[in-house]
Amino acid sequence: MNLEVLRDIDAIEPVRGRWRELAEGVAFRQPEWLLSWWENFRVEGTELFVCILRDEEQEVRVLAPWYLHRASRTLRCLGDGVVATDYCSILVDSRFSDRPLVDLFAAKLLLAGAGSDEWSSLYLEAIDRHDEVMEAFCAAMRARGSHVHRGHCANTWRVDVRDGWEPFLQGLSRNARKALRSRARVLDTMEVRWVRSEEDLARFFPVLVELHQKRRRALRDAGCFADPRFEAFLREASARLREREQLQAFSIWSDGRPIAADIGFRARDRWLCYQSGLEPDALSLEPGKLANVCIIREAGNRGIHIIDFLRGDEPYKRQLRADPHPACDLILLKPGMAGELRNAALLLRTGARRARDELRDVLTDLKVRAQAAWGALRGRRRTDAGGPSATVAGDDQD
Numbered sequence: 001m002n003l004e005v006l007r008d009i010d011a012i013e014p015v016r017g018r019w020r021e022l023a024e025g026v027a028f029r030q031p032e033w034l035l036s037w038w039e040n041f042r043v044e045g046t047e048l049f050v051c052i053l054r055d056e057e058q059e060v061r062v063l064a065p066w067y068l069h070r071a072s073r074t075l076r077c078l079g080d081g082v083v084a085t086d087y088c089s090i091l092v093d094s095r096f097s098d099r100p101l102v103d104l105f106a107a108k109l110l111l112a113g114a115g116s117d118e119w120s121s122l123y124l125e126a127i128d129r130h131d132e133v134m135e136a137f138c139a140a141m142r143a144r145g146s147h148v149h150r151g152h153c154a155n156t157w158r159v160d161v162r163d164g165w166e167p168f169l170q171g172l173s174r175n176a177r178k179a180l181r182s183r184a185r186v187l188d189t190m191e192v193r194w195v196r197s198e199e200d201l202a203r204f205f206p207v208l209v210e211l212h213q214k215r216r217r218a219l220r221d222a223g224c225f226a227d228p229r230f231e232a233f234l235r236e237a238s239a240r241l242r243e244r245e246q247l248q249a250f251s252i253w254s255d256g257r258p259i260a261a262d263i264g265f266r267a268r269d270r271w272l273c274y275q276s277g278l279e280p281d282a283l284s285l286e287p288g289k290l291a292n293v294c295i296i297r298e299a300g301n302r303g304i305h306i307i308d309f310l311r312g313d314e315p316y317k318r319q320l321r322a323d324p325h326p327a328c329d330l331i332l333l334k335p336g337m338a339g340e341l342r343n344a345a346l347l348l349r350t351g352a353r354r355a356r357d358e359l360r361d362v363l364t365d366l367k368v369r370a371q372a373a374w375g376a377l378r379g380r381r382r383t384d385a386g387g388p389s390a391t392v393a394g395d396d397q398d
Helices: 009-023 031-041 098-114 132-143 165-170 174-187 198-218 228-243 280-285 287-302 315-319 337-386 388-397
Strands: 002-006 046-048 050-054 060-064 066-069 074-077 121-128 147-160 191-194 247-254 257-267 270-278 306-311 323-333
Touching: 002 009, 002 098, 009 031, 009 060, 031 228, 050 066, 050 098, 060 098, 098 132, 121 132, 121 147, 132 147, 132 323, 147 337, 165 174, 165 287, 174 287, 191 198, 198 228, 198 247, 198 257, 198 270, 198 280, 228 247, 228 257, 247 287, 257 280, 257 287, 270 280, 270 287, 280 287, 287 306, 287 315, 323 337
Parallel strands: 074 121, 270 306
Antiparallel strands: 002 050, 046 066, 050 060, 066 074, 121 323, 147 306, 147 323, 191 247, 247 257, 257 270
């Protein structure tokens, strides 16, 4: 098998369809998403570095959707950074066993890189810890002398709704069931506008942008649409994925005005909930919770089994009984002197971070103990001055 590196869009065109096949319906792995990102977020000093492994019949068996950051000599996943693309991976032909193909790909990648200093490391963001292909790749690289480091990354969160709305409710507490049913009744009094056509999408986007930015500004945050590149990227990716019937977008209207907008994408039987916006002046209506009810109820109509709230450990995900799925940032170092030096630096930094965290824990514990001792001392003084009742009253006010 032969390894090739595709470095421009023209070189990718002949394999675009095959790329889509290898992505197996996961929107965030498809060229519609990742090349839209490249077209809008490419910066000076970067170039495409899409690696493909062909068999003897020139069929693409493995595809790694990466780009090269020249200054740091680092290979990175297309779609990383502020766009926060989850579930990036190396795409492997599922008709064959993953491990031998991944092992061969790692061997070819390192062999091609041995005579060049073009890249020295890989930084792969938000990799699913349950991704067997990526685990096999890490093992294959480590077996050939690469150092592998795993960095912290927020969990992704999933809710299983394959049995429908009512069975989902039965898995919740009595109070949670009551609250969701109440919100469902409120939602039924409102208008839900689904995006089905190109015209719908054109009308939807200004609503999404306005509501998202209003909510973020209310929280004193710039909002992702403050960067014009982000809006251009999401518009293009959404339009391309709508054509493939993978766009899941809607807005909720109350009394003739939009109070919520939500955009997501389909990944086989999963609904990837990507971005949303809320009307700050309508928070009393709980528009975010109404949007979640809308998604969960609609899932069954669309053959969706899993609602995936993606990366981030926000409290509402636990409230919906979502299950956390761990992710990590991967750093893989090419074997050689440069890799050994970088590995030593990373180990020192990791050790310093661990020592800092341990020191913080000790100081926090000392603070808690000191506050408890001070509280006990004040309590004794108050008891001496005015009896037990004075102590209780004073502690309540503190």
